[in-house]
Amino acid sequence: MPGDLGHTSTVCLGATLQAPVTWRSPDAHWQEPLRRVAVTGGTHGNEMSGVYLVRQWLRTPVDLQRPSFSAVPVLANPAATAVCRRYIGRDLNRTFTSTFLTSKATPDELYEVTRARELNHLLGPKNSSQAFDFILDLHNTTANMGTCFILNVTDTFAMHLCHYLQLQNSEPPSRVLVIEASEDTTFSVDSVAKHGMTVELGPQPQGVLRADLFSRMRSLVASVLDFIELFNQGAAFPAFEMEVYKFLGCMDFPRSEDGDLAGMVHPQLQDQDFEPVQPGAPIFQLFSGEDMLYEGDSTMYPLFINEAAYYEKNIAFMKSKKLTVSIPALPVLTPNPTPLT
Amino acid sequence: MPGDLGHTSTVCLGATLQAPVTWRSPDAHWQEPLRRVAVTGGTHGNEMSGVYLVRQWLRTPVDLQRPSFSAVPVLANPAATAVCRRYIGRDLNRTFTSTFLTSKATPDELYEVTRARELNHLLGPKNSSQAFDFILDLHNTTANMGTCFILNVTDTFAMHLCHYLQLQNSEPPSRVLVIEASEDTTFSVDSVAKHGMTVELGPQPQGVLRADLFSRMRSLVASVLDFIELFNQGAAFPAFEMEVYKFLGCMDFPRSEDGDLAGMVHPQLQDQDFEPVQPGAPIFQLFSGEDMLYEGDSTMYPLFINEAAYYEKNIAFMKSKKLTVSIPALPVLTPNPTPLT
Numbered sequence: 001m002p003g004d005l006g007h008t009s010t011v012c013l014g015a016t017l018q019a020p021v022t023w024r025s026p027d028a029h030w031q032e033p034l035r036r037v038a039v040t041g042g043t044h045g046n047e048m049s050g051v052y053l054v055r056q057w058l059r060t061p062v063d064l065q066r067p068s069f070s071a072v073p074v075l076a077n078p079a080a081t082a083v084c085r086r087y088i089g090r091d092l093n094r095t096f097t098s099t100f101l102t103s104k105a106t107p108d109e110l111y112e113v114t115r116a117r118e119l120n121h122l123l124g125p126k127n128s129s130q131a132f133d134f135i136l137d138l139h140n141t142t143a144n145m146g147t148c149f150i151l152n153v154t155d156t157f158a159m160h161l162c163h164y165l166q167l168q169n170s171e172p173p174s175r176v177l178v179i180e181a182s183e184d185t186t187f188s189v190d191s192v193a194k195h196g197m198t199v200e201l202g203p204q205p206q207g208v209l210r211a212d213l214f215s216r217m218r219s220l221v222a223s224v225l226d227f228i229e230l231f232n233q234g235a236a237f238p239a240f241e242m243e244v245y246k247f248l249g250c251m252d253f254p255r256s257e258d259g260d261l262a263g264m265v266h267p268q269l270q271d272q273d274f275e276p277v278q279p280g281a282p283i284f285q286l287f288s289g290e291d292m293l294y295e296g297d298s299t300m301y302p303l304f305i306n307e308a309a310y311y312e313k314n315i316a317f318m319k320s321k322k323l324t325v326s327i328p329a330l331p332v333l334t335p336n337p338t339p340l341t
Numbered sequence: 342m343p344g345d346l347g348h349t350s351t352v353c354l355g356a357t358l359q360a361p362v363t364w365r366s367p368d369a370h371w372q373e374p375l376r377r378v379a380v381t382g383g384t385h386g387n388e389m390s391g392v393y394l395v396r397q398w399l400r401t402p403v404d405l406q407r408p409s410f411s412a413v414p415v416l417a418n419p420a421a422t423a424v425c426r427r428y429i430g431r432d433l434n435r436t437f438t439s440t441f442l443t444s445k446a447t448p449d450e451l452y453e454v455t456r457a458r459e460l461n462h463l464l465g466p467k468n469s470s471q472a473f474d475f476i477l478d479l480h481n482t483t484a485n486m487g488t489c490f491i492l493n494v495t496d497t498f499a500m501h502l503c504h505y506l507q508l509q510n511s512e513p514p515s516r517v518l519v520i521e522a523s524e525d526t527t528f529s530v531d532s533v534a535k536h537g538m539t540v541e542l543g544p545q546p547q548g549v550l551r552a553d554l555f556s557r558m559r560s561l562v563a564s565v566l567d568f569i570e571l572f573n574q575g576a577a578f579p580a581f582e583m584e585v586y587k588f589l590g591c592m593d594f595p596r597s598e599d600g601d602l603a604g605m606v607h608p609q610l611q612d613q614d615f616e617p618v619q620p621g622a623p624i625f626q627l628f629s630g631e632d633m634l635y636e637g638d639s640t641m642y643p644l645f646i647n648e649a650a651y652y653e654k655n656i657a658f659m660k661s662k663k664l665t666v667s668i669p670a671l672p673v674l675t676p677n678p679t680p681l682t
Binding site for chain 2: 052055056084142203205206207208209210211212214215260261264265266267270285287306307308309311312
């Protein structure tokens with residue numbers, strides 16, 4: 001499930017996302033080649049594509065090498081991976097905040113707090129010039145999300161990467177989910193680096209490794225590294241327009257007074273991720289037999305419908321709107337590859 | 342995943358299943374109407390159809406009432422259900438053996454050992470005249486198993502029930518998986534009763550409640566109760582022939598020397614539960630890229646392909662053969678309903 005969506009309750013990231021999108025001008029991070037790149041898997045220990053890809057790369061790191069850099073494979077949450085659970089004490093991918101990262105270690109702190117500090121030491125420190133240039137974080141979802149890239153709207157480099165991936169891997173189609181978060185409000189593992197992105201592949205049950213998704217993720221990672229290599233070699237990436245889904249908030253399940261589920265995702269909504277939902281369309285089926293209808297006032301695009309890991313977060317699905325964004329050109333670097341030693 | 346398949350290692354139940362099937366003559370259990378019936382859900386705490394159906398029936402037990410009997414809904418593993426895991430200490434559905442059920446309680450025993458003893462007290466004692474007449478145990482699987490009934494070949498009553506369910510619920514089709522086990526070797530919750538059966542619906546990820554499968558399971562349970570009512574009322578159930586899948590054994594994943602996975606279920610096998618596999622067909626894709634082929638000497642029918650809960654049991658899929666069996670008529674009871682009080 002998503003690696004970098006900022007919510008642990010039903011309405012997330014709040015009203016700022018209702019405001020018109022403002023696309024920041026490119027920052028200074030990518031005026032230099034990207035040399036320090038990490039690919040993280042097992043951030044959630046029961047999302048198996050990334051877990052087994054990272055294990056393979058740890059044995060055969062040559063797959064992550066390119067002429068100008070070599071990506072580092074990182075098994076982000078080894079303890080959760082060992083027991084095939086999302087996390088041990090708390091969701092690691094919600095733990096990369098300044099509060100946790102700067103806290104003083106204590107003997108009884110949760111495992112993922114310790115681990116986030118370790119990863120920040122390895123790949124960061126977050127928001128510093130020493131941080132890695134790029135982190136690609138690999139996830140699966142039980143929802144019918146297909147191939148989805150999740151990134152911060154302010155990361156122009158990552159937006160170009162998505163565009164490249166869509167062109168290189170047109171079948172099956174991939175979608176782009178953008179969020180808007182400042183450096184102060186990010187909390188995911190990829191937020192530790194100067195640039196970053198989450199890849200979500202689904203549907204895949206927790207604890208299951210499907211060969212088709214494994215192959216698709218391996219191919220996508222290869223394309224990500226190819227793109228970084230092209231950028232490092234001085235390739236030009238002109239401005240373009242792109243269709244994206246912008247995260248708006250979350251919708252909880254209908255619940256009884258005691259907080260238990262009072263219904264389920266409606267059969268007409270199940271598996272319909274990225275498909276438009278009109279006001280008045282059925283979104284839940286109550287155990288009593290009644291339908292609950294969508295009460296919004298405009299077309300909504302649901303995402304992560306019925307994701308297993310979100311029941312505990314009170315999320316039945318996420319809401320987004322579809323829009324077209326204009327992305328400026330990337331600066332062209334002067335070719336200056338550093339051969340691998 | 343299955344509730345009553347006798348294996349915790351790669352080859353299960355052994356060579357006796359290779360022998361010709363011998364269909365025992367009906368035993369004396371069902372010379373009387375069935376009055377004491379239980380429907381169990383949450384035997385595995387992350388299989389959500391049964392968990393939420395039982396929760397509903399505990400609120401509205403009228404759905405489980407018929408003129409001659411009233412079925413009891415039982416949340417079999419409440420502690421595992423509360424944390425949405427298959428089990429806490431050990432698989433409850435492997436714990437109904439005489440060894441566990443007759444062991445003396447100790448303060449440090451595993452939760453499921455205590456719970457199995459409690460359920461045996463509530464629904465059994467197993468192999469006694471006081472035991473419940475019928476237990477229907479509700480399960481989900483992450484595999485593409487559709488609707489599957491699992492039962493002991495010696496339970497003629499349950500075989501008739503399956504036949505009835507297939508006629509009453511023809512779409513989507515349902516399959517029957519038969520095992521052969523003596524009273525001494527059974528270990529599942531439904532083995533506590535005089536008759537019993539497991540219903541498996543899939544695919545559904547662990548921790549996810551799909552409305553379509555919830556509705557299908559609710560409908561199947563209603564048909565089960567209808568069948569018992571018809572039997573109690575003296576309906577005739579003549580002999581018939583039926584296509585079944587007979588459990589033969591299990592196949593582990595390819596593994597490296599350290600025991601970790603060396604490959605995945607082959608894309609050509611994934612989701613092909615109940616479809617014939619010929620010798621020489623690819624069944625695994627190694628991480629190295631090679632295919633592994635099926636080395637059996639005859640057609641095999643794979644089941645529970647890539648079930649999440651079976652990774653820890655070293656099972657990539659189960660093997661079965663398809664055959665037609667002849668089931669004798671059920672005795673016709675003299676109508677003598679006992680109205681509900």
